[in-house]
Structure formats: structure tokens, C-alpha cells
Amino acid sequence: MTDASEMAQPRIAVLGEVVRNQIAAGEVIERPASLVKELVENALDAGATQVLVELEEGGVKLVRVTDDGCGMGVEDLVLAFEPHATSKLRSPEDLEHIASLGFRGEALASIGSVARCVIQSRVRGASLGHRIENEGGRRSEVREAGAPTGTSIEVRDLFYNTPARRRFIKRTSTELSRCLDVVQRMALAHEGIGFVVTHGGKRVFDVEASMDFLARIRRTFGAELADSLVEVKASHGTTHLTGYVAPPRFSRRDTARQMWFLNGRPVRDKVLIRVLKEAYRGFLEEGRQPVGFLRLALDPALVDVNVHPAKAEVRFRDQRPLFGFLLENLREAIRLTDMSTPGESMLLSRQRRLVREDPNQGHLPVAPGPLGSGSSGARPGSTPSGEFGFSPAPQERASSEVREVAGKDFILPQPDAGSERGIEAGSAGPDPWAPVDDLRGPYLQVAKTYLMRAVPDGFEIIDQHALHERLTFEYLRRDVRENKVEVQRLLVPELVDVSRSDLELLSGHLESLGRIGIELAVFGEGTMAVHGLPARLRHPDPEGVVRDLIEILGRTGKPPEAEDVIEEVLHSAACRSSIMAGDELTESDIQSLLERARELETDQTCPHSRPTRVKFSLADLERAFHRR
Ligand code: ADP
Ligand code: MG
Numbered sequence: 171m172t173d174a175s176e177m178a179q180p181r182i183a184v185l186g187e188v189v190r191n192q193i194a195a196g197e198v199i200e201r202p203a204s205l206v207k208e209l210v211e212n213a214l215d216a217g218a219t220q221v222l223v224e225l226e227e228g229g230v231k232l233v234r235v236t237d238d239g240c241g242m243g244v245e246d247l248v249l250a251f252e253p254h255a256t257s258k259l260r261s262p263e264d265l266e267h268i269a270s271l272g273f274r275g276e277a278l279a280s281i282g283s284v285a286r287c288v289i290q291s292r293v294r295g296a297s298l299g300h301r302i303e304n305e306g307g308r309r310s311e312v313r314e315a316g317a318p319t320g321t322s323i324e325v326r327d328l329f330y331n332t333p334a335r336r337r338f339i340k341r342t343s344t345e346l347s348r349c350l351d352v353v354q355r356m357a358l359a360h361e362g363i364g365f366v367v368t369h370g371g372k373r374v375f376d377v378e379a380s381m382d383f384l385a386r387i388r389r390t391f392g393a394e395l396a397d398s399l400v401e402v403k404a405s406h407g408t409t410h411l412t413g414y415v416a417p418p419r420f421s422r423r424d425t426a427r428q429m430w431f432l433n434g435r436p437v438r439d440k441v442l443i444r445v446l447k448e449a450y451r452g453f454l455e456e457g458r459q460p461v462g463f464l465r466l467a468l469d470p471a472l473v474d475v476n477v478h479p480a481k482a483e484v485r486f487r488d489q490r491p492l493f494g495f496l497l498e499n500l501r502e503a504i505r506l507t508d509m510s511t512p513g514e515s516m517l518l519s520r521q522r523r524l525v526r527e528d529p530n531q532g533h534l535p536v537a538p539g540p541l542g543s544g545s546s547g548a549r550p551g552s553t554p555s556g557e558f559g560f561s562p563a564p565q566e567r568a569s570s571e572v573r574e575v576a577g578k579d580f581i582l583p584q585p586d587a588g589s590e591r592g593i594e595a596g597s598a599g600p601d602p603w604a605p606v607d608d609l610r611g612p613y614l615q616v617a618k619t620y621l622m623r624a625v626p627d628g629f630e631i632i633d634q635h636a637l638h639e640r641l642t643f644e645y646l647r648r649d650v651r652e653n654k655v656e657v658q659r660l661l662v663p664e665l666v667d668v669s670r671s672d673l674e675l676l677s678g679h680l681e682s683l684g685r686i687g688i689e690l691a692v693f694g695e696g697t698m699a700v701h702g703l704p705a706r707l708r709h710p711d712p713e714g715v716v717r718d719l720i721e722i723l724g725r726t727g728k729p730p731e732a733e734d735v736i737e738e739v740l741h742s743a744a745c746r747s748s749i750m751a752g753d754e755l756t757e758s759d760i761q762s763l764l765e766r767a768r769e770l771e772t773d774q775t776c777p778h779s780r781p782t783r784v785k786f787s788l789a790d791l792e793r794a795f796h797r798r
Contacts, residue, residue, distance in 0.1 A: 187253070187307070188283050188306070188307035190253065191253055191279045191280055191282070191283035191307060192280075192283045192284055192307075192332060194253065194276055194279065194280045194283075195280035195281065195283055195284045196335075197276075197280075198276060198277060198280055199277075199280050199281060199284060199328075200338070201229075201328075201338065201339055201340075201345060201348065202225070202228055202229025202230055202233055202328060202339075202345050202348070202349055203229065203345065203348035203349045203351070203352045205229060205233045205281060205285075205325050205328065206223060206225075206229060206233055206235070206349045206352045206353060207352045207356075208272070208277035208278075208281065209223075209233065209235035209277075209323050209325070210223065210235055210352070210353065210356050211271035211272050211277075211356075212235075212271075212272060212277070212278075212321075212323070213235055213236075213237035213239055213321070214239075214271055214356070214360060214363065215239075215258065215270045215271050215272055216237060216239025216240045216241070216320075216321060217239045217240050218237035218238050218239035218320065218363065219238060219362070219363055219364065219379055220237065220238050220363070220364045220365075220366075220379065221235065221236070221237050221363060221364070221365050221366070222234075222235070222236040222237075222365075222366045222367075222368075223235050223349070223353055223365070223366070223367045223368070224236070224367075224368050225346065225349055225367065225368065225369045225370075226369070226370055227342050227345075227370075228339075228341070228342035228343070228344070228345030228346040228349065228369075229328070229345055229346065229349045230327075230328055230339055230342070230345060231326065231327065232324065232325070232326050233324075233325045233328075233349075234322060234323070234324040234325070235322070235323050236320065236321070236322040236323075237320045237321055237322075238318075238319060238320040239320050239321060240293065240294055240320075241291045241292050241293040241294055241296070241299075241319060241320055241321055242289070242291040242293065242300075242321060243291075243293045243296070243300070244300055244312050246291075247289060247291065247300050247301075247302045247312045248302075248312055250278050250289060250302065251278050251279055251282040251287075251302070251304050251309055252275075252279060253275065253276060253279040253280075254274070254275045254276070254279075255275045255278075255279070256272065256273055256274065256275030258270040258272060258273045258275075259273045259275070271435065278323075281325055282304035282306075282307060282309070283306060283307040284306070284328065284329050284330075284331065284332050284335070285306070285325045285326060285327055285328045285329070285330065286303075286304075286305045286306065286325070286326040286327050286330065287303065287304045287305075287323065287324060287325050287326075288301065288302070288303050288304075288323075288324045289301065289302050289303075289304075289321065289322070289323050289324075290315055290317040290321070290322045290324075291317060291320070291321040291322070292317045292318060292319050292320065293319075294319050294320075298314050298315075298316075299314070299315050299316060299317025299318075300312050300313065300314055300315055300317070301313050301314075301315035301317070306330070306331040346369055346374075349367070350367060350374065350375055351426065353365055353367050353375060354375065354390050355429055355436035356436060357375075357377045357386055357390070358383065358386050358387065358390070358429060358431070358436070358463060359431045359434055359435060359436050360434075361381070361382055361383060361386070362379055363379055364376070364377060364378050364379035365377050375390070376389075377389050377390070383413075383463070383465075384396060384399070384414070387399070387414065387463055391427065395416060395420055395427075395461070398416060398417050398420070398507070398508060399414035399415065399416055399463075399507075400414065400415055400416075400417075400503045400504070400506045400507045401413075401414055401503065402414060402415055402462075402464065402499060402500060402503040404495070404499035406495050408467075408468070408469045409466070409467070409468055409469070409492065409495060410465075410466070410467040411464065411465070411466055411467075411495070411496060411499055411500075412464075412465050412467075413431075413462065413463045413464035413465045414462065414463045414464075415446075415449075415460070415461075415462040415464075415500060415503050415504050415507060416460065416461035416462060416507065417507035417508045417509060418450060418453040418454050418458075418460065418504075418507070418509060418775070418779065419509075419781075420460075420461040421450075421454050421455070421458035421459055421460050421461060422458065422459055422461065423457065423458065423459065424459060425438075425443055425459045427459075427461040428443060428446060428459060428460065428461060428462055429462070429463045429464070430442045430443075430446075430464050430465075430466065431464070431465040431466065432466050432468065432473065432484055433466075433467055433468060433470060433473070434465075434467075437483070437484050438483070439483050439484050440483070441486070441489070441493075442464075442466075442484075442496075443459075445493055445496050445497060445500070446460055446462055446464070446500060447459065447460060448497060449496070449497050449500035449501045449504055450504055452777070452779065453504060453509065453775060453779055454779050455779045455780065456779075458779075460504075462500075464500075466496075468486075468492075471487075472486065472487050472488060472492075473485065473486050473487065474487075509774035509775060510774050510781070510783065510784070510785050609761055609764045609765055609768070610761065611623060611757050611760065611761070612757075613757060613760050615634075615754070615755065615760075616631075618753060618754055619633065619634060619635065620632065620633060620634070621634055621755075621760060625785070627787050627788050628785060628786045628787040628788050628789075628790065628791065629785070629786055630783050630784065630785040630786070631783065631784050631785075631786075632764075632782060632783045633776075633780075633781070633782055633783065634753070634755065634760075634763070635748055635776075636775075636776035636780055636781070636782040637763060637764075637767055637773065637776070637782040637783065638748040638763060639744050639745050639748040639776045639777060640744075640767070640770065640773060640775070640776045640777055640782055641748075641763070641766055641767055641770065641773075642706055642707070642708070642743075642744035642747060642748050643740055643741055643744035643777040644770050645706050646687075646704055646706050646740045646743065646744060647736075647737070647740055649687070649704070649706065650685075650686050650687075650736060650740070653685075655685070655686060655687035655704055656687070656704065656705040656706070657687050657689060657702040657703070657704060657705060658702060658703055658704070658705040658707070658710070659689070659701060659702040660700060660701060660702060660703070660712070663691075663693070663699040663700055663701045664699070664700045664712040664713065665693055665697050665698070665699055665700075666697065666698045666699075666700060666712065666713045666716045666717075667696055667697055668696060668697070668698050668716065668720065669696070670695070670696060672720045672724075673692060673695075673696060673697075673698065675720060675723055675724060676690060676698060676716070676719065676720065676723070677692050678729075679723065679729055679730050680692075682729060682730045682731045683719070683730050685731075686704070686730065686736060686739065686740070687702070687703060687704035687705075688700075688702075688703060688704070688715060688719070688739070688743075689701040689702035689703070690716070698716055700712035700713075700715070700716060703715060703743070704743065706747075707743060707744075707746075707747035708747050708748070709747050710746075710747055711746040711747060714742075714746045715742070715743050715746065718739070718742035718743070718746070719739060722735060722738050722739055722742065723735070726738075740777075741777040744777060745777070767782075
């Protein structure tokens with residue numbers, strides 16, 4: 171029991187402003203990259219054409235964003251750090267049609283409460299600038315200060331006064347790469363605006379204001395990727411989709427190279443990520459994420475982008491028709507990408523290693539990490555803005571520190587080898603790898619697994635098992651679709667021992683399995699009998715098919731008539747029956763395999779999306795033998 175005097179004390183108290191702001195900061199400011207996002211958005215809202223982002227220690231020690239935008243006068247500076255102080259919203263009605271990136275008036279107040287900040291600004295046309303400081307929520311007077319037109323906001327020592335938050339900060343290289351990711355997404359979204367990022371005084375990223383979308387992708391991710399992209403362009407009513415998709419071989423484990431821009435803003439929306447993955451279905455290996463840069467313009471009434479203060483997720487109204495439209499058009503472009511696994515890229519990965527070991531290798535263009543196109547020749551040494559007053563210093567870009575970060579967190583842009591070929595490969599032009607020969611031998615069978623043969627401009631290596639598997643799968647799938655599965659009945663049914671629960675699992679689906687050519691019957695307790703399998707299967711493996719079925723049905727929990735289950739069952743059946751590595755093939759076997767493969771939509775990957783063939787062009791050979 172508490173005594174009376176304690177009870178008289180009110181337990182509820184209104185929090186002070188600084189604590190309130192720190193709590194609000196928890197919503198929007200997680201790490202240095204959030205500072206970068208908020209400050210760069212403010213610069214863009216201020217109408218900047220040049221944005222400079224200076225970082226130290228991954229942004230933990232310093233984030234300074236300088237712009238040449240409209241600037242802030244004395245009255246603005248007095249209010250800038252106040253919570254809910256914004257120039258972008260006046261009335262509730264304004265909320266319905268917000269054109270700016272910010273509008274909550276929360277960011278600066280939050281940032282000011284968890285770091286040491288300085289704003290210097292000069293309004294366009296004014297003769298003098300001003301400055302205000304804010305140290306963990308304690309604000310200075312606004313004073314006159316010499317400053318160029320525009321605004322510079324400096325944030326030092328993030329979370330210096332909230333140690334609990336500081337613990338979530340990761341290694342410098344991780345924080346730097348997150349900051350870069352933010353700027354790079356912004357830079358791709360905003361053509362017409364130049365961006366420069368420095369880290370510890372060294373330039374780590376830049377795009378010039380004049381660069382278009384593709385040029386920005388090239389600068390950010392290198393020529394090899396940029397040259398391999400296929401354009402997407404489609405409209406339906408007020409919905410427009412434009413951008414680029416990359417060949418499946420560029421896929422990676424994360425979505426770092428998957429960028430969606432919705433009505434001009436970078437978004438990181440789970441649904442859109444899923445749509446793109448779905449569009450690549452059948453072309454990607456398990457667990458891989460495709461690479462694409464896509465811009466979606468929608469009637470703003472059909473989408474809510476302000477769900478969360480970090481604004482990365484969106485909410486679509488009327489999703490279904492939109493996703494249908496996206497899927498169809500993405501898939502069409504993906505089909506036009508170069509599905510082959512060129513030997514050249516293997517050579518390049520070797521070269522990349524060499525470059526990393528010895529950045530000064532004379533004959534290989536030095537790849538400047540995440541900073542650029544990879545071709546020093548393609549980068550004019552121009553600085554985007556004289557006003558920022560520093561020069562580009564290209565030799566510094568190869569510094570070991572930046573390089574190390576680059577090696578861990580980014581793929582180094584490729585030496586500019588792809589550019590000659592890239593001109594046709596970049597557009598949706600003819601597939602440069604498409605065989606134009608008559609498929610006649612001679613063939614060299616290596617280890618009874620790989621077939622090698624000369625093609626008009628080089629040679630290719632075919633994985634016979636992978637190719638045959640693709641073929642069998644495609645035929646099976648067609649048969650099922652057309653309801654024409656031919657069944658080969660076994661003279662003597664093959665008996666497979668299964669557990670009681672698996673028996674139950676299978677026995678519930680005997681009819682639908684029969685429709686895809688798998689004829690099973692229960693044969694007493696704990697035994698299944700396989701009576702027939704699709705005639706397409708060359709070396710049928712009844713027991714293997716039953717085991718795979720149990721695994722797939724158990725894992726997916728779906729009936730065999732579900733489309734993706736059918737596909738998986740057919741994959742596994744095809745895999746088990748295909749020409750195994752180790753089969754000796756005659757010349758005519760090989761030729762007929764290749765001829766049939768040519769008719770497929772894509773014969774470049776097996777159903778598990780491993781490559782079926784790898785091609786070395788003459789150019790690759792010349793490079794390998796140092797003829798060029
Ligand atoms: P919001 O962007 O949501 O309005 P912020 O806290 O980010 O809120 O910024 C508060 C206000 O400060 C903005 O509305 C804007 O008027 C001003 N401001 C912030 N950054 C800049 C800048 N770089 N240039 C000009 N004005 C700025
Ligand atoms: Mg803002």
C-alpha cells in the first residue's frame with residue numbers, strides 16, 4: 171500500500187520537447203542513412219540542382235548535405251528545428267495532394283535532438299547568409315554568416331546523447347554502403363539533378379545533372395550491367411511502366427540492385443519486389459533476386475505513398491489489374507534479355523580479381539569501385555559544381571580504403587569490355603548468342619557430361635543433362651496443358667514402401683496425379699504401386715518420382731492440381747529421367763537434342779535455372795590469349 175503523500179503526486183507528466191523529439195526521432199532516424207535520406211529530400215524539395223553529400227566514418231561522425239536550392243531566411247531558421255514546422259503543408263486539404271518529398275516537419279527537429287547540427291543558409295538573391303546550431307536539442311540564436319546561396323546542413327556525432335541507439339550502428343563500411351544506396355536511388359529517381367558523395371574527403375559517387383536514367387545506372391553499377399539491360403516500356407490508361415530489366419545471370423542474393431520508382435520516388439515495396447520476382451519465374455535459381463530498374467507512373471489517386479514516415483512502402487488500390495499489367499510487360503522484356511552464360515563474364519571475374527590485387531595494372535582500366543562506370547576514359551573529369559569548390563581527383567578514387575569497401579559491399583563495375591558488344595545487346599535487338607548455324611558437329615564429349623562444339627563466332631559448351639532436362643520438362647508441361655499426356659504403363663507395377671502418413675497424403679490425390687500421367691494405386695499397408703508414368707520420361711525412375719511427390723506435396727501443402735505444384739512435380743520427373751551426366755551420346759543423338767532445344771522459348775537454362783550452355787566468343791578467346 172502506498173501512503174497518502176505519494177498518492178498526491180501525479181504519476182502522469184507531459185514530456186519535455188527534447189524527449190518528445192527524441193522519441194519522434196526513433197520513428198525516422200535509425201542510422202546515418204536516414205539522415206542522408208531526410209536531408210537530401212529536403213534539398214530536392216528546396217529545388218536544388220546540385221546536391222553534395224559529405225560523409226565521415228560511414229556518416230556516424232558527419233553527414234553534411236549542401237544544396238543550391240532556395241535557401242532559408244532568418245524566420246525560417248528560427249523555426250527549422252521546431253517540431254511540426256514545415257513550409258510544405260498549410261491546411262488539411264493539402265494532405266490530399268502533396269507534391270514534396272517531406273511534409274511532416276519532423277525530420278530536422280528529430281535530428282537536432284540526437285546529434286550536433288549546424289544549418290547555414292542563404293536565400294537566393296540575399297546579400298548575406300545565416301546560421302543556427304542545435305546541440306542535442308539546445309538551439310543557438312540565429313546569427314549572420316557568410317554562406318553561398320542554398321543550404322548546408324551538417325549533422326555530427328549521431329546518437330552521441332542516446333547511447334542505446336548508438337549500439338545499433340554497424341561497421342563503417344556497412345553504414346557507408348547504406349548511405350550510398352540512399353543517394354544512388356535518389357540519383358536514379360531525379361534526372362536533371364547532379365549528386366556528389368564524398369567519404370573522408372574522397373569522392374565515392376557522382377552523377378552529373380545532364381545524365382539520363384540509363385547513364386546514371388551505368389555510372390552507378392558499371393557498363394557490363396548497363397549494356398545488358400533490356401528496356402521495358404508499356405502504358406495502359408494513366409499507368410505507365412518504363413525502365414530496364416537485367417539478364418538472369420546478374421541476379422543476386424539481395425534486392426540491392428532492384429529499384430522501383432513510383433511517381434518519381436524510390437520505394438521499397440514488398441509487393442513490387444514480389445511482382446518482379448514472379449516475372450522472372452523459371453529464369454532464376456532458387457533464392458536469387460533479379461536486377462531491374464523500373465519506373466511506375468500511376469494516377470496518384472490509385473496509390474498511397476504516405477503509409478509510413480520512412481515512406482518506403484506504398485499501398486495500392488485496385489491491385490489486381492495493375493499486377494497483371496506489370497507482370498505481362500515485365501515478362502515480355504525479360505524474355506528478350508540475353509539468357510546465355512557467356513564465358514566472357516567468367517574471364518571478367520578473373521580480371522576483376524587482378525584489378526583488385528593490383529589497382530595500377532596498366533592495361534586494364536581501373537575500376538573505381540561503386541563510384542563510377544568503371545571506364546576511366548568514359549568519365550570526364552568535370553566537377554558538377556564549381557560552387558562546392560573541390561576538384562574530382564580521380565586517382566583518389568582508387569584509394570585502398572574505398573576499394574576495400576567496394577570489394578565487400580559492391581560488385582566492382584566491370585572493366586569496360588562489354589561496350590562494343592553492348593550497343594546491340596543493350597537494346598531489344600537480335601540475341602547476340604542465338605545460334606545461326608546448322609547444329610552439325612563435330613562434337614566433343616567431355617567427361618560424358620559436356621558437349622563442346624564450334625559455333626560461327628566461337629565455341630560453346632553444353633551441359634547435356636541440363637539441356638535434356640529442360641527439353642523434357644517443356645514437353646511435359648505442354649502435354650499437361652493440352653491434356654495430352656501419354657502414359658507408359660509398366661508391365662509389372664513398381665512397389666514403393668512409404669510411411670502410413672505419406673500413403674494417406676498420396677492417396678488423397680490419385681485422380682489428379684493420373685491427369686498428369688502419374689498412375690499410382692494403394693497396394694496394401696505402407697506400399698504404393700506405380701502403374702504408369704508419362705511416356706516422355708526416357709529412363710523413368712518410379713521410386714524417385716514417388717519420393718519427390720511426397721516431398722513436394724508435404725512441403726507446399728497444396729494439391730497436385732495447383733499450377734506451381736504441377737510444375738515442380740514435372741521438374742523433378744524431368745530431372746530424374748533425363749540423359750544423365752555420364753551417358754554416351756551419338757552424333758545424331760546430340761544433333762536431335764540441339765534441334766529440339768532450338769524450338770524452346772529459352773533453352774539457356776535448365777528448369778532449375780542453372781545454365782545449360784556457356785559460350786565463349788572469339789573476343790573472349792582473344793582476351794584469354796592476350797591478343798587484345
Ligand atoms: P519537412 O521536410 O517535412 O517539411 P523538415 O523537418 O525536414 O520537415 O524540414 C523543415 C523545414 O525546413 C522544411 O519544410 C523547409 O521549409 C526547411 N528546410 C529544410 N531543409 C531545407 C533545405 N535544404 N533548403 C531549404 N529549406 C529547407
Ligand atoms: Mg524533410
